[in-house]
Amino acid sequence: MNIHYKVLAFLLIIYISFSVSADGISKTDQRLRKLAQQLNLTGTPKTDSPIPAIDSPLAQLGMKLFYSKALGGEKDTACVSCHHPLLGGGDNLSLPIGAHALKPDVLGLKRKLKKGFQLAVPRNAPSTFNSIFYKKSLFHDGRVQAMADQHFNNFEGINTPDVPSKTLDPLGGENLVQAQARFPIISEAEMRGNFMPDAGTQTVRRALANRLKKNWLPAFRKGFSEPGASADELITEQNISAAIGEYERSQVFINNPWRKYLAGDNNAISEQAKKGALFFFQKESEGGANCNRCHSGDFFTDELFHNTAMPQIGMGKGEGKTKTEDFGCGSVTNNKGDKYRFRTPTLLNVEVTGPWGHAGAYTTLEGITRHMLFPLESIRHYNKKQLKQKHIKLDDMQVNTLAAAKSGLELHTIKNASEKDIKNLLEFLKTLTDPCVKSKKCLSPWIPSKNDNDPDGLMLHARF
Template sequence: MVTSVFLAGCGHAPEKKELDRPRVKEIAKVSALPKIVKTPIGNPNSEEKELLGKLLFYDPILSGGKDIACASCHHPTTGYAEFLDLSIGANGKGLGSKRTFKEPNDIPQMKRNSPTILNTAYNGIHGKDDYEPENAPMFWDDRVKSLEKQALEPIKTLEEMKGLHFSKSQILGEVAARLQSIPEYKNLFAEAFGADAPIDSIHIGMAIASFERTLVANNSRFDQYMAGDINAISHSEKEGMELFKSVGCINCHNGPMFSDYKLHVLGVPENKKVPEPDSGFQESFAFRTASLRNLRFTAPYMHNGSFQNLKQVLEFYEDISFGKTRNPSVSKEMFDPLVRELQLSVKDMSLIISFLNTLNDEDFDKEIPKRVPSGLPVGGNIQ
């Protein structure tokens, strides 16, 4: 399924110390990602489900206008994110930062940034195995739990995939009927779920979720370091890690995914493309802490793509740490209690960013199907 890229405490860089060996007690709040992905009891993975889910992910047959696929906004060439501040779904054309609305356009602008699908299989994780995929938090406002439910939400949303062709109550039934009319999909669903299983929204969500759980990037240089390779990250990157802990970033960006998966109020500035303020979870202006993994692929940052780079993010935290608000709808009294004095030098910022770069991992599935069963353009209108 980026809100708060950092929440910060107070303090400065630690005194120089021996940094070559991971110290379990000191970095217990962060850890390597597990190699095995947990699956829901009701939806164990299988090769048949994964294949079906992958084809559905790339097939624009799921959208109201048959022109938008999940991959239109979550494409492997852009790290399964988009490189746009705000996503463009229905009535869009192009890929990544080049994606625009077609003219004429009567589709509203989406108000949120498209997070990467990579590692969403681990959403909700705090330790090695202490997460429940059935209850994994999804979206910037935690509005649904589990990848199975997440996969269906864009199909039902006007700005994302539904468009103006069908009502919200009609679209899932329409999509199921389309798939039922395609012999290849009938065979694929039977192979994945059994001959008697219906082609319906439940099984569509289960198949897409099964594919999304294969999209993992769990062998970053940080993961290698935590596994015992003391040379996987440099001395300056280790200094950045120490600073990341000492100034309090770790208070919210912890666990294997560097996220506490909680909702926080920070007063991120509004995106001027959105006419009304985005009030987040239950109109509280709270948004979920984003993972810090693979930040190379997820810019622009925050829930509405307000910041183009990580330096701008850290400068934002400098401002709010001293009570300066950048959002007129959010007073400093509304700030999360974990926001407090930061005082980072330019060098400190550089060291933290260098550490965050150790969390990048480019070794993930980038294979794109050559065709999809509907015969429509793979990935939708992305050319």
């Protein structure tokens, strides 16, 4: 053997013995697997609620309703206008456009408002994917909230904005996702438009249900497997939200590489991603960023509310001195300490759910990740040019965002974060993507085809 090969072989043996332990697992794997074990991670978020199949009759009815502009007050908006599966279960916009779109069937960045209308939805549309796994609350501010953690065994009903805080909404329905589905249809900016402007919320819901009675009876009979029931019995606002909720709760996309890795496949994710995972989960004293402090467990959220001082772009909720602030859960609980707090979102499929943050201020995953690592620096150097929508109000952004930062910011600079750590972290976040959410074919069961029966010709077939 040539002397060079001997040296090479020797170096290789040294390299392998340093990076691989006796049982053939690399040092990174060893540390990561130990950590995952300590944190009880399995890759499968828990729910006691059965996951509906998308081809079940009720989820199929729910899908039709989710895509139907018949539920938009002025018949120009559907749930899917802001939550399309091909847009990560969102709309790809920082701030959504609901009612009064110039071309209602155009979604994504090409969606525009009619002349004379302004952006009126103050928050970013979260993904509907995996919403079945939220046990405590829905919405950025948690205003649809389980009275107890939503396990089937101790389900105690749901509090919603329709009733005083901490009290049960008798019409809240069976689960958080159903309870949530009753609200976009009564929101002027989202779906209602100028429909029955003076009517109470329940009157509007009933009127919309009545609207469906003309053409939707066969679809409801099929959906609820009640072939003999009448329109009055079946087409109720409660049944509408139940069906829509069933469809949304079937959107479970958790088959990601990280889960495969946790199941034992060392090759499921790259070495870079493994280092990123260590950085994500480890404490700062161990050289990590401890993202897991809030993004904990297999669903990557503690479901609690934190002040992370996200850049407050847009018109906010009309709060504070500037009248353009958004107090988040502070306005739901009326506790001073909750001001500027927003719910920790899941990070599953986060790669495809941008723009990120409660007002969609960051249009890159790297941007939001840097904010989580260097909050004050990110606010100071926030680049407005990243916004892809025109006409987003930015006059008060710095003032509002700094007000939040000064009011109990719960993030701090992670001093030991290097550029390499950030790259690794981004690689790790991408391992939380279920490949299905990037595949038109795989998502097709969640998107009605043009050949499907369309009860009143109001089905939204999206153009992007």
